[in-house]
Amino acid sequence: MSRPHRIVFANEKGGTGKSTTAVHVAVALAYRGANVAAFDLDHRQRTMCRYFENRAETMQRRGIDLPTARCHVVEGMNEAAMERFVEERAAGADFVVIDTPGRDDPLARHAATTADTLVTPMNDSFVDFDLIGQVEGESFKVRKLSFYAELIWEARIKRSRTSIEQNRAQMDWVVVRNRTGYTEARNMGRINQALAEMSKRVGFRVAKGLSERVIYRELFPSGLTLLDKGHLGDLGTSHLVARQELRGLVASLRLPDNTVEIVPEGAQ
Template structure:
């Protein structure tokens, strides 16, 4: 892969309801607000959540006669990996970032893009139900017993990627586990999850970042396609919206993505 190709960010979790699409849309818009050129592909042709969100955003722009930072986008409806790669090459041409939103199930196309990601983002709700996707724990001690199939898949992909990094002029894959809804977890259980994540991260090399604590606020914006960053279009915001905006900015900064030359730094974008 040429170093001129877009940085690939894949939002992946084989469990549904973890906030993949919500996180993907807001990260895409946040990067666009910082001056990056962004493309996004929805790999779920049935639900099309990311596609529909950005489609709603485009409709709001037309209806209000405004221009908002955003991404070019499409939904993949093909049947082969080759078709997916062709779409990715076409949509990502000239872009700084190419985002993939994957379905909440085991899917061959999701596996394909996950193993080729530059940044792999795995959102999870703060519960052992979601933790089970990446690792299994002992019932009594809550110690990590073994890796899950998904964690092993990514571990193997990262090892292959590391071997090919110099040859292909690509960075090593950065795997970030994003913890959503942390404010809704009982303190003792949260501490157990903290310990399990810390133990597992040492084994497979992912980083942990705090995500979105309350996604209802984000879902309210879906029909208009707006985000919490579109301050001039939202009217007066309540305290919960302001807190959520800060969480979003912290999440984007925590991904430590390689911004193109001339783009605004996250701190500047946060104060805009």
């Protein structure tokens, strides 16, 4: 690839599993042999970079080598400075993974508009759906686009005008539904309908994400992921199912693949 494929995880609402999803996708790409550069735009919480710092400490403590990404915190920059910073730190990378804060933020808006693949995780609730569109209170029909959806729509139009001359593909916007296992059936059906209607209007795809599982919170201190076979101890059935969910999510993102999957020593 002439330039790194940029994957941006963006949602102005917190608590949607955005950072967890970003870390696992970055590690999955590293397992494919890709060179991955990660950038954390939330300089307050630094969840993604903290995860990779914990991962590095675990590797050093155990004397093991695991596929990983190099992570950088973006702080105190304007849009132009951020772009220079990303370009410099991502030199030689196959993929750039950007995690944005769960709040309205100028750099997060900018990052979303520059994505090759824009991933918007959401919980299956109309509270989260409100980020991309508003629905009628009785019929649950989509009433209007949200500011965020309009922002991405305009960015995609602008991108289409310059994609040919810049040799870039159209932005692929993927709305990822996390925690679907805990959604009441009737509510899930209404959200299905609203997402289907909205996707036709603004052109995003819908993918199944990660269920609510304690394992994701438990792995954070060690920096390990569900992909680190042979380093997690005995896994229960639910953990194996979660690993399959993760693999399904990565496949559904349809990311470029010019790499060869690698398996770390001691994996099984």
